[in-house]
């Protein structure tokens with residue numbers, strides 16, 4: 645393995661519940677929806693505009709409305725999650741060791757830069773990442789492979805030599821579509837939800853799992 649690509653939400657930080665909560669509020673209290681938690685949770689992948697389109701159809705919002713709803717959702721998410729913002733156990737050490745060993749590391753996320761900056765700057769970990777691919781850098785987000793392929797290209801590493809860290813089935817599917825293997829952090833989903841994906845090498849609760857030692 646020559647490079648690592650990290651998904652952000654649910655993989656580096658344990659926050660998917662907060663995204664689900666913020667979206668459910670926007671859908672039901674600002675947009676007149678009536679979605680249950682079970683309906684919202686499986687939709688937590690891809691760009692904010694893609695999420696809104698899946699929930700309300702393709703013609704409901706203008707680009708400006710999507711932008712405004714997107715920022716409102718992320719503001720709400722950040723306000724609620726900020727007190728709990730920390731890296732998953734073992735990740736700080738893993739990132740430091742990868743950095744010392746000169747392994748190229750990227751972020752490939754469906755989040756907008758506003759949220760990526762929130763995490764990287766609050767935790768002061770920007771130096772560990774040689775490339776960052778956000779929602780704004782791709783036409784189609786996960787499960788489309790564009791996010792991970794762009795990250796590999798920016799690192800200058802062939803897709804087959806990249807290992808992706810993910811937490812949701814649609815993200816693992818994006819890695820599969822990019823020709824990359826993946827390790828799943830089980831913050832948000834159970835292993836059986838990934839049964840259809842042949843590129844999953846391992847499931848781990850966090851980065852203290854001994855499997856990560858074998859990668860360095």
Ligand SMILES: O=P(O)(O)OC[C@H]1O[C@@H](O)[C@H](O)[C@@H](O)[C@@H]1O
Nearest residue numbers: 651652653688689690753754755
């Ligand atoms: O690709 P990542 O880092 O897991 O981010 C996914 C999440 O990013 C959030 O910003 C979006 O609002 C969510 O809808 C999406 O699920």
